[in-house]
Amino acid sequence: MSLAHDLTPVSMPEDVTPEMLAGIDEICAANRGKPGALIPVLQKCQELVGYLPVPVQEHIADKLGVPGQEVFGVTTFYSFFSMKPRGRHTIRVCMGTACYVRGGKEVLERLERHLNIPVDTTTEDRRFTLEQVRCLGACGVAPVVVADQDTHRKVMADKIVDLVESYE
Amino acid sequence: MSHISISDLGEIQQRSERAQALRHGQPGVGSQRMHLLICGGTGCQAAGSLAVMNALRAEIAKQGLEEEIAVVETGCNGFCALGPVMVTYPEGIFYVNLEESDVAELVESHCKNGEPVERLLYKDPSTKKRIPHMRDIPFFALQRLIALKNRSMLDAESIDEYIGRGGYQGMAKALKEMSPEDIVAEVKKSGLRGRGGAGFPTGLKWEFCQKAVGDTKYVLCNADEGDPGAFMDRSILEADPHSVVEGMVIAAKAIGSHHGYVYCRAEYPLAVHRLQLAIDQAKQYGLLGENILDTGFDFDLRIYQGAGAFVCGEETALMRSIEGKRGMPRPRPPFPAQAGLWNKPTILNNVETWANIAQIITNGGDWYASIGTEGSKGTKVFALTGHVNNIGLVEVPMGTPLRTIIYEIGEGIPKKHRKFKAVQLGGPSGGCIPEEHLDTLCDYEDIAKAGAIMGSGGMIVMDDSTCMVDMARFFMEFVQDESCGKCTPCREGTRRMLQILEKITEGKGVPEDIDTLEELAEMIQQGSLCGLGQTGPNPVLSTLRYFRDEYMAHVVDKKCPARSCVALLEFKVDVDKCKQCGLCFKNCPVDAISWKKKEPASIDLDKCIKCKTCLDNCKYDAIY
Numbered sequence: 001m002s003l004a005h006d007l008t009p010v011s012m013p014e015d016v017t018p019e020m021l022a023g024i025d026e027i028c029a030a031n032r033g034k035p036g037a038l039i040p041v042l043q044k045c046q047e048l049v050g051y052l053p054v055p056v057q058e059h060i061a062d063k064l065g066v067p068g069q070e071v072f073g074v075t076t077f078y079s080f081f082s083m084k085p086r087g088r089h090t091i092r093v094c095m096g097t098a099c100y101v102r103g104g105k106e107v108l109e110r111l112e113r114h115l116n117i118p119v120d121t122t123t124e125d126r127r128f129t130l131e132q133v134r135c136l137g138a139c140g141v142a143p144v145v146v147a148d149q150d151t152h153r154k155v156m157a158d159k160i161v162d163l164v165e166s167y168e
Numbered sequence: 169m170s171h172i173s174i175s176d177l178g179e180i181q182q183r184s185e186r187a188q189a190l191r192h193g194q195p196g197v198g199s200q201r202m203h204l205l206i207c208g209g210t211g212c213q214a215a216g217s218l219a220v221m222n223a224l225r226a227e228i229a230k231q232g233l234e235e236e237i238a239v240v241e242t243g244c245n246g247f248c249a250l251g252p253v254m255v256t257y258p259e260g261i262f263y264v265n266l267e268e269s270d271v272a273e274l275v276e277s278h279c280k281n282g283e284p285v286e287r288l289l290y291k292d293p294s295t296k297k298r299i300p301h302m303r304d305i306p307f308f309a310l311q312r313l314i315a316l317k318n319r320s321m322l323d324a325e326s327i328d329e330y331i332g333r334g335g336y337q338g339m340a341k342a343l344k345e346m347s348p349e350d351i352v353a354e355v356k357k358s359g360l361r362g363r364g365g366a367g368f369p370t371g372l373k374w375e376f377c378q379k380a381v382g383d384t385k386y387v388l389c390n391a392d393e394g395d396p397g398a399f400m401d402r403s404i405l406e407a408d409p410h411s412v413v414e415g416m417v418i419a420a421k422a423i424g425s426h427h428g429y430v431y432c433r434a435e436y437p438l439a440v441h442r443l444q445l446a447i448d449q450a451k452q453y454g455l456l457g458e459n460i461l462d463t464g465f466d467f468d469l470r471i472y473q474g475a476g477a478f479v480c481g482e483e484t485a486l487m488r489s490i491e492g493k494r495g496m497p498r499p500r501p502p503f504p505a506q507a508g509l510w511n512k513p514t515i516l517n518n519v520e521t522w523a524n525i526a527q528i529i530t531n532g533g534d535w536y537a538s539i540g541t542e543g544s545k546g547t548k549v550f551a552l553t554g555h556v557n558n559i560g561l562v563e564v565p566m567g568t569p570l571r572t573i574i575y576e577i578g579e580g581i582p583k584k585h586r587k588f589k590a591v592q593l594g595g596p597s598g599g600c601i602p603e604e605h606l607d608t609l610c611d612y613e614d615i616a617k618a619g620a621i622m623g624s625g626g627m628i629v630m631d632d633s634t635c636m637v638d639m640a641r642f643f644m645e646f647v648q649d650e651s652c653g654k655c656t657p658c659r660e661g662t663r664r665m666l667q668i669l670e671k672i673t674e675g676k677g678v679p680e681d682i683d684t685l686e687e688l689a690e691m692i693q694q695g696s697l698c699g700l701g702q703t704g705p706n707p708v709l710s711t712l713r714y715f716r717d718e719y720m721a722h723v724v725d726k727k728c729p730a731r732s733c734v735a736l737l738e739f740k741v742d743v744d745k746c747k748q749c750g751l752c753f754k755n756c757p758v759d760a761i762s763w764k765k766k767e768p769a770s771i772d773l774d775k776c777i778k779c780k781t782c783l784d785n786c787k788y789d790a791i792y
Contacts, residue, residue: 035510038492039475043434070493077494077652078475080434096396097592097628098553100642106779113777134478134646136435137399139553139626140211140248140560151214153251157779158757 012055015085021059023048028063038066038074042081051082087122087129089167094144096135104143106157108132114161128164171454173462174340177331184332191257191321202237202279205320206254209244209406210438216267217252223271228279237279243324243407243442246316246561247307250290255302255320262302263288293557293579307558310577312539314547315400315523316563318408324442327449330410336455338526342418343463346529351422352378355525357533359545364390364481364518365594365623366699367544367612373515376505377423380513385425387416388509388516390486391432391439394478395595396646397626400549400561401519405432405439408523409446413456413469415525420467423515428469431486434476444471478650482698483508483516485652496654497698518624520549540566544611552578554628555586564610571606574629585787586631590714594623596643597703599710600636619710621703635732636715637722641669643707651700658701661692665708674735677723686712731792734778738792743768745790752782752791
């Protein structure tokens with residue numbers, strides 16, 4: 001629930017391939033007219049493309065037969081959806097209360113310094129996207145960092161640099 | 169497997185009960201003499217429990233013991249901090265922190281020679297003694313399990329094992345023997361109140377919906393466990409997903425619904441996977457879908473994955489989200505029981521609430537109401553975390569004192585040189601409770617009196633290294649970030665409160681800021697549309713109530729008593745307090761500290777990056 005977006009009209013980004021668009025068409029065709037289908041459709045499309053830039057959202061709106069602003073409204077509301085390209089690896093630092101009191105904040109600060117990017121952005125070489133999540137429900141092993149699909153437990157600030165560097 | 173009847177259900181139960189006999193200390197089936205139940209919950213998987221499990225299976229096969237020893241993957245055991253954990257039956261021995269390299273010794277010593285491996289047993293943090301049996305470990309011994317009844321007892325991915333523990337009997341009774349009114353009466357009698365946090369009487373909610381007019385009604389499960397620091401819903405879905413399914417079918421019969429959804433966070437992939445598996449298995453047996461148990465009752469259940477918005481835990485927002493829209497709350501009335509999902513009568517309950525239902529129907533409402541206090545019946549699961557020795561899920565009867573949970577079950581504060589400061593209950597909607605109120609009883613009323621709320625059961629213990637102003641800032645940042653923006657008091661008010669709190673933690677605060685905070689808090693509480701805004705200021709108000717002096721230290725003396733707020737630290741060594749141990753020097757990541765034996769340390773401020781590693785390592789509070 002944040003931030004204004006740059007809404008200058010843009011053409012379809014180069015990294016969105018015709019195959020991806022065909023996949024999107026298929027997902028939309030299967031869900032057109034179904035009530036409540038928009039969020040699952042966006043989840044599937046983001047899985048396919050990696051992110052949801054405005055032209056892709058317009059494409060989805062067109063194929064689903066819903067207004068573009070409805071798609072944009074939903075995309076910008078939920079933290080699961082991203083409108084920017086993402087890195088090869090996603091590093092998510094848990095900032096739930098248990099992780100916070102046990103040093104999660106220091107872990108995140110150390111990572112921001114090491115990768116030289118603020119949280120919720122991607123490194124220039126598209127190697128890492130750094131995110132914070134609110135609570136992963138693994139409070140028993142706080143502080144927690146999830147790299148791609150791997151959950152790392154009890155990650156202290158002095159170990160985090162070595163940990164992310166192991167992801168090529 | 170085709171649809172089963174009630175008598176089939178009884179047969180499966182008997183067969184499965186027999187297969188699980190070892191876990192109750194009785195002789196096993198055939199040549200089976202041992203069950204090893206290893207935890208496969210999120211926390212233990214992160215610690216490598218699956219690799220340990222595979223190694224264990226391989227080693228048992230290698231030794232030719234497959235006929236005698238079964239290895240079972242369970243759901244979350246709740247004692248995640250010591251994962252991977254394993255319980256061996258029939259003895260009930262509890263192993264912790266297992267690694268692949270331990271497996272050969274474990275099989276040789278424990279499985280073949282009957283000698284438990286001493287070094288892998290749980291070590292009591294206060295007495296330093298090893299405690300072999302799970303039932304003797306204080307963390308487990310003082311609990312009373314209802315919602316977590318099946319933890320560490322069954323294979324979460326096997327419907328037969330669930331049935332063997334008495335599963336689906338409550339549903340069978342509700343469908344075969346009870347009228348919708350009977351079911352509601354039983355739940356009302358139990359005194360069960362919503363475990364999602366607000367504590368609304370569950371039976372009453374169902375009654376409203378039962379009386380609502382409409383041929384289409386919905387039953388929903390709220391598994392959007394967004395409260396930071398709470399993980400009981402995840403644990404229940406990972407360990408005992410069928411209990412939620414069963415509860416939901418019972419409610420469907422009570423209100424006359426044929427469709428249900430479980431709204432589950434996308435951040436819980438394992439929970440979603442196990443729940444989907446449970447739904448599929450129940451459908452295969454005909455315990456979900458059409459004509460359940462040949463009673464003519466139909467109920468269809470689906471999972472809906474949330475897309476990450478804390479506000480979607482609010483009931484009206486959750487329903488908007490299932491409809492595929494922005495998850496924003498709407499004013500009530502009309503209450504969902506009259507007009508909920510797609511404007512049809514709907515009931516929504518939290519995962520933990522659902523996990524209690526089948527047992528209430530099986531054992532009767534009076535049984536449930538016999539546990540707990542006057543106004544709060546049954547048990548509550550707390551997620552005990554933070555600065556406490558035993559971290560994990562704790563289920564206790566309502567009315568258990570906070571002190572018992574923190575000091576007897578949790579066994580107190582880990583670091584010897586640290587003192588207890590406060591316990592935070594109820595997440596971003598809750599508050600802090602200080603030492604002098606530790607005798608507060610854990611029930612809805614008593615916790616509210618102390619200035620917190622029961623909430624979903626997050627219980628975060630904080631020692632004196634935690635700054636209460638920073639804690640308030642943390643929660644306010646959370647609320648501000650998660651505010652959906654629909655109503656102005658919450659959207660703008662929380663932002664302003666956050667700005668002020670940031671200013672204070674940066675050492676730029678003035679005494680008037682505290683009055684402004686209180687004024688804003690009251691307006692946001694009174695003016696917000698939903699619970700998120702109405703309770704958002706609570707963490708600030710409760711820290712102001714109990715730790716006002718800490719706020720004053722920040723704004724007047726420009727000091728942070730807990731030595732947590734970096735802007736208020738000088739990073740100097742107090743030579744009188746320094747014991748010359750060199751720990752700060754050894755741990756500094758940028759070599760900013762110079763130190764020699766028998767000399768106090770000193771910090772080079774040009775090199776120092778203010779990461780606080782030295783402060784965390786210093787046992788003598790010598791760095792300020």
